[in-house]
Amino acid sequence: MxxxxxxxxxxxxxxxxxxxxxxxxxxxxxxxxxxxxxxxxxLCGVTSVAVEDIQVHIHRMGELDPVTKISGYMKEFQELEKLRGLYHIGSCKEGEKPENLAKNRYCSILPGDGCRPILISVSNKQGLPGYINAVFINSNLLNDAFVVTQLPLKQTLGDFWSLVWDYKCTSVVLMHDPPDMSEMTAQFWPEKGEARYGGFIVKKISKVLATGHKEITLCVRPCNEPVDSSLKVKLYQLTIWPKNQSVPLNPSAFIGLIGKLEQHQQQMEGSHVLVTCCDGASRSGLLCAGAIVCDQIRSDGCLDVSQAVRSLKKRRVQLIPNPVRMALPRQGITSGETALASRTPVMLWVFLTFLCSPRQEQYAFCYTLAQSYLDSFETYGNFTH
Incomplete structure (x- = not known):
């Protein structure tokens, strides 16, 4: 109609x-x-594509329109821009209070009052529940499955672990490589033994090196609680996303981490996945979007990157950065080269870097993750949903 x-x-x-x-x-x-x-x-049209058509769809998304000279990725981005007025997170009064300003890394990125977690184990000077710059994010099937937050500041170390404890965040994903961390945040877990952060004691149990990430096992408890009440937390730290890159270097390893998170959370009923990056926006959205995309394919039998990104931006508009412009490909790139590039996630991603400006790469990378997820099965014929 x-x-x-x-x-x-x-x-x-x-x-x-x-x-x-x-x-x-x-x-x-x-x-x-x-x-x-x-x-x-x-405004956006039908953006969903069936599983069996994903590979062909990705090939078409990389092609330039002969009239507008933009790719399918840019076109979808432009459609998303039309919805900018819908992304009203509501008031941010709590984050704007004078006593909370120092707890925000950037005052331009504040949590909406209607979608932020309220700290229970930490209170302010008035005895009211504590504040932290964080937001809940829905997964494909579950409300508030993720909690996205900024890296802790020196004055919010205790608040960070209060968030983990209060909302049973049994998985914490750190979206920065180890060499880059010292420039961004104070150390917020012990290298060995245990340490106190605000009103919490954090103990390191083990560290395992895996493909694309480190897996660190920690035990967390309030200082006034017995040891046997500790919450066991898996901290996953990416090792494939250097600070000079706009996306992770290894799509397959990134998908592997998402799979490991899903398996771990299935064993922890009522828990959340906490995702953290420097500002709580520029990187964290990609992990959430990747998880949504994989679950779309597995549960719904389709892929809808546009819808996944829309759902994120309704909670924090800065997630998955908006486009600025489309960089035209090098002269001489043919449709045959486009087809060749779409055969594997790595080759596909190398090709996409010719088509996308740096701030668009996360959006296009979601398609690469979808391709990588499908390729994790031996053949498309073995994929069931």
Missing amino acids: GQAENKVNVFTCTSQLRRSRTNMVQDKEQYVFLYNILLETL
Whole structure:
């Protein structure tokens, strides 16, 4: 109706549905959702692609439109830009309070009051629940599956571990390589033994080197709690994303980490995955988007990168940076080279760097992750959903 008549009538349509089945559209939230999903669909179009068509779709996304001279990635980015007005996270009053300003690394990146975790084990001077610059992020199937936060500041080390404890964050993903950490944050776990951070004691149990990351096992507890009450936490630190790169160097290793996270969380009912990077935005969104994309393929039998990114930006608009411009490919790149590049994740990603400006690369990299996830199965014929 919207495309055919250039108008929609949600009220009439909903009224007709409710006459047939009274339980259809039960509350205001569902009614508002109808408007939002209609607007997204009309502005962005159908962005979902079936599993069996993903490889061909990625090939087409890399091609330049003969008229506009932009790729499919840039076109999807432009459609997302039309929705910028929808990404209202609401008020950020708590983060703007004078007593909390020093707890924000950047005052331009604040958590919305309606989607931020409230610290329970830490209180402010008024005895009210504590503040931390963090937001909940939905996964493909679960609400608030992820918690995204900035790297702790010297004055927020205790708050960071309070967040881990209060929300049972049994997996913590650190999105920076070890050599870059000293420039960004104070050490917030002990190299050996145990150490105190605010009102919490953190003990290091073990460290294992894996492909693309370090896996550090920690035990966390409040200082006034017995040792046997400790929360066991797996800290995964990326080793494939240097500070001078806009995306990780190894898509397959990144997918492997996502798989390991999913397996670990399945064993920890009611827990969250905490994802942290310098500002709580520039890198953390890629881990969340990658996990959503993999679950779309596995659970829904389709891929929808645009929808995955939209869901992230509704909680923190700075996740998955917005586009600036499209860099034209080198002269001489042919459609045959595009097809060759799409055969493997690494070759695909090398090719995409010709097509994307640095701030667009995370969006295009989500497609590379989808391809890498499918390639992790022996053949497409063995993939089931």
